[in-house]
Amino acid sequence: MSSIATTRIQRELKDIKESNNQSIKIELKSDEFNNLRGEIVGPSGTPYQDGMYKLSIKIPETYPFNPPIVSFDTRIWHPNISSVTGAICLDILKDQWAAALTLRTVLLSLQALLSAAEPDDPQDAVVAKQYKDNQKAFVKTARFWAQYYANAPGPRDTDCVEKLRKASEMGFYKDISLQALSTHSWDLENAIQYLTSC
């Protein structure tokens, strides 16, 4: 790893520690500076509120002249984040990256992305379609995912809990059942039909 990337990551980690922002966290995964773990708190006023989202951050050799490679480790239901792989669609992580941006500003931008989705520039087409066509089902699903995967507090939607139990009782994995139910906006029959067909 180039010396400029290493020294910069060291300075960034120090700055984040000093900034004392409780809602974002970055730490080294190992002794190497090219592999980091990030964590952001879901912003309030969104379905992701108080969820803890883990991120994997890979620093390229050419950092900071090229963006870090960031993806969600914690599963999330969001139009601009793949519900399967956690890949993120965010301009500053691609062509709009600037060397003056830092990991801190990237994590803050991700928090902003959770607050303001861009359904017209989606990463996950299924989620984006639901976001546009059935906002109520989207909020319900995103909230349930936040509680299920990101440990967001609060009582879980009984309809979701019940349908997920029914699907998993039929012998399907919970994660796959949840994915199918979410994709079909919690229509149990359609979700089961989909699960049996594949």
Add this chain to the structure above:
Amino acid sequence: MTQSDESSLISLTDEPLVVDLNARRRRRRRIRSTTSNGSGDVIVIDSPAEVSNPVAPRRRRRQRRSNGDSVVDLTCNDSVELVDLTTPASLIRPPLNRTQKRTDAAGLITTTSAPRQDLLSHEDTSPILKLNCPVCLEPLHSVIRAGRKICSTVCGHIFCRSCIKQAVRTCKKCPTCRKKLTEKGFHDIFLPIS
């Protein structure tokens, strides 16, 4: 009575400066009407003798205005009296009570000079700004101390030279604002750090 003792200065910040005397109200009115359509010159009427002569001060005013070199010694506080005409109150206030006027003038001076002193003392005590190169995040003062150069881009953003050089080579744009940059798009700057 000396001339300087008698003269009083009325100043308009953006408009013509009028120098008034303890003249009669009639004269004052004439002075104001004359100066309202005049330029931003300073007019000085010095002595009561001139005031008593209705012709002399007018001629003198014209002369001074055409010369444009009228001088009022403001270093001696006792010789002139400053009245701010930007506030309408001082325009309409009858100049009968000279002591009151003087107090006002003194008050005006203290109020305008006070914030300036505050600002100066604040500048003296405030800590030096922490400036970092946005690319390597190294403090600029340590970059300078290490004998390395600081650069500014044409778009006005500041970096250490090695960083901006590499940024231009790899990205061809400003690391801060993403403006397109070439090798000619930045230059050394020399900060006057003591």
